[in-house]
Amino acid sequence: MTTYLIKRLGQGLLTVFLTVSTVFILIRLAPGDPAVAYAGPLATTEQLAKVRQQFGLDLPVLEQYWIFLQQLFTGNLGTSYSFQAPALQVVLERMPYTLTLATSAILVAAIVSIPLGVWMAKRTDTGKELGANILTIAGQSMPDFWTGIMLLTAFAVLIPVFPASGFATWGGLVLPTITIAILQVALISRMVRREMASNFAAPYLTVARSRGVSERTLTWRYAMGNSAIPVFTALGTRFAAMLNGVVVVEVVFAWPGVGSLIVRALETRDYPLIQATVLVTALLAVLVQLLIDLAYPLLDPRVRLGKAGSA
């Protein structure tokens, strides 16, 4: 168990490290100059050169990378050019908002999609199920930015019941959550349906049913118990993916999270801020993945972490 944990953690950290390194190199290869974004379009060549020197951008990329690594191990991710503040601090100030949105969206998705998926599994091959099936397909076919703009127009402009942007009241959470949840519900309910349907068709359930076990127990204890791992994995994975920033939705709703931050950081070529955002989000994603793995033995006693090879 402990060795497994260390191994997984090591792999996760290696992934994060490689990701951040790739980003470090990529942004420096990309055209565009942070000094211009920083000093403005009227700056002279001499001024730009000074700014580059101040940021250490006049050094060879490998040397910059070496300095970056040294700083990384002391927890220093540099100063954001555009915010004039420690990049890590800026990201950490934004992260809670993305967490709030992701948590609320995944909760809504779980609450809606699990019962919906079970309902569909129980009515496999009926007209109602087909209808629901087509609806979920529609749900996963809508571009999220379009859904967002449509919801915004309907419920913030035409019938102004929710605020259109930002997070001033809890009401501000509603529209972005719905926008994300529509897609997630569509995806997760379909997979719940699939898992549950295959369990419903399994012989063990027929046996249990013939022994007089109630339909409710059959559904929620037997079938759900066996669908727990994939469903839980799906929820966790979607959650982890959202931590990388629900970029488009945050942009549409002016949500003060890391998604809209990264778009701006890219625009201003704010290298330290881009690196810090990628580091933090990738770390969080790896952490969530690890938590999902750790939850497997809880969900299914047959799973023994770290004993995989001997199965």
Place this chain on the structure above:
Amino acid sequence: MRPLLPDLLIRYEPSIERSMMTAPFAGHEISRRSLLQFGAAAGFLLGTGALTGCAGPTGLPGADTLTLALNRSLVSLDNKLNQFDAAVTVQRAVRQALTAIGPEIKPVPVLADRFEMTGDTQWTVRLREGIRYSDGSPVTIEDVSTALKMYRQVQGSFVAGFFPEFPTVVPVDGRTFTLESEKPIPILDALMSMILITPAAQNKPEELQTGVGTGPYVVKKFNRGAGTYSLQRNPNYWGEPAAIENVEVRFLPEESSRVIALRSGEVDVIDTITPDSREQLAGLPGVVLKEASSLRLNQIFYNFRKPAGHPLSDVRVRQALSHAVNGEALVKDVMVDSVTQAEGVTPSSLFGYTRTGSYVYNPAKAKQMLKEAGVTDLKLKIIWETGEFPSDTSVMEALVEMFGDIGVAAELQQFEPGGNILAWRQGKAGDWDLLGNGFPSPTGLAITMLQGMYAGTAEKEKTRDTYQGYVVPSVTAKITAASSEVDPVRREKLLAEAQQAVWDTWPCAWAFVPKSVLAHTDRVQGLTLSANNSYPLADVRLES
């Protein structure tokens, strides 16, 4: 056998169906336990997410709070490095300069009560009696000299670029000092409006994001990440105290979000709005629009780094292309009358502006002139950066059509902010013919703009620091003469000559002066928008 776990660990991607290796099994106890465990694990995971770092709402402003939504994040309260319009209002509410550009685009004294030229290279300044910072400490002459030093030291400072040289502060008595320079700086009173004063001990050669100033408001709290600032009335303000107790500054980058937020009453003021937003908001109940001329000139500028034989090096071709531009249609239809066509090489709102001519739409003449110049098969590449001026993409797409009508094929290349348009402009990354670009004159003086754009020299061109390669020695000589002329009458005459000389070189295919437009809800009273696109926050009132 295949190991069980690695398969389970491969991420499930719900959009694609994939058979999971979950063999069904029987057993009442196990099922119940796993269900409980499922709940516990799900709760554990979601709970950690929820508890460790979620944020609550930022809170709604109260009835006595004014909320502003800026389209750029406010990262500085003293503008050392970069200056964008939206920030000026808030910055001047917290920090002030010795002078300010007043409603008539002339410098008016603020922290100084006397600001006079007392010699060719000397200005005498007296600080206002009894002015204090919000923490109660007095403003000293040392604060002024430190501020000048700090603005100079910032790398790549926007403000520093406008100073031909930084003057030195020589104290005379407790409140009076002189500003001495090597060469005459006849516009120093206007330039000093950009130097905001902070207590010397707290000033640093970098953007100040908080701290005390002499303004009518103090910073209560700010969140750099989210770009929000909360201001509170300064109880120790040396002038008339502000009418509103609290001001909230929000950052909403998307134009459509700002418009919707204003419509729904979430925010009270949005500034620098686009023509489209203006059209959407005009006539709506509860929304008031304010307009002012601006200190900015937006141009479709020619590339002056073309070799001698190139058509664009021929002034007749440059003039011909300008006749292809239907400026009236652009002003009326694309920018909905939120801009005016330029009638000179600087905006008419600037001090020292001269009318030199106008852009006339005449495609027949354009074709004729091109023919006379012997130009056929001309292909143009137009470059610009997204957001350089309002409705930029529509203007550019319209230009392609207009040039097409006189048989000139135009191609667009749009740069996203942060891209390498600078390298292109300097001719290092690729060749182009026309550039969509804006140029401001924060001092409100025509000379500032002329110096920035048309006073190119061969030496500056070596580092590609001239404005798109514009180097015309005779023009440069005229501008230089005007800038150091101490006598106001003669300076005006020289300025007029210089502007006519620039116009005659046809530097741009078209130019227009945007209006600054601001929208606010009708509960906001007493807001006066000035030409530099800002307004004194202290005068704004809220109707209850």
Place this chain on the structure above:
Amino acid sequence: MSTTNTLPPAALRPSAVTPRDIARSAAVRRERAAKLKLWIGAACTLLVVLPIALAQVLPLADANAQDLSQRRLAPLVAGHLFGTDQLGRDLLSRVLHGGQVSLTIGLLAVLVSGAIGIILGAAAGFYGKWIDTIVSRLLEAQMSLPLLMMLLLVVALFGPSIPVITFVIAIAQWPEVARLTRSLVLVEREKPYVAAARVLGLHRINILLRHVIPNVFKQASLVVLLLLAQAVLLESALSFLGAGPQRPFATWGRIISDGQDYITTSWWMVTLPGLFIVLLVIGVNLLGDGLRDRSRRKKKEA
């Protein structure tokens, strides 16, 4: 699994199962559902794809022809079925021509990602060992990447041209094909014919290319339609965030993002292009779903 797949032919032997029962049986209903999905899917897809394919033939205004006096006309006004945009261009024509760009990018991206995915997935599944380790790690690493951000970065790096955007979408999509192919090949390689081929002395690459891949290809290629749907969505998201092909090329995402500024006065500029995307993606998804249902049933029957 199914209890109804061995129905005796009613005509040959007397049976208590009436034709009505058969019509109501799960298998028939499933067949009908799959058929319905296929029909609706085909209808939706054709409704979008046909006009796009015929955009040059249809009597439409030029997608880039501007008429500044006819700006933002509502749908059905002055002969503009979808209305006009902020420069007086016919919106329908722009949506159709934009669709050509979006669909081309989508199709090319699917081809590229399909090729990469099948080759790498098959190699990982068949050879195992270090190839599998590398491919699996890559798959996993990509899951923890901030994908959209990386795509934006790559587009910024190489400039927003159609080949770059195609490549970027392919990079985003290959894991799905690779993962599926890998799991299919893992099952396939244990089958007797592979062992037989090996005994016959065939080279491993030969076995993989000539026997294993053709056997899994059909199943793997079923995801292609779903990938196409995703590619169209991804392309529009990139265009929406500003990483689309140069103007005046219209793409769906760009039309929507331009229209966003006019949302309170000109609803059609966002709504109609969006509906086009939704219709196409629903159609393609339903087709993919229907085909998969059908192939799964056939497999069960076999």
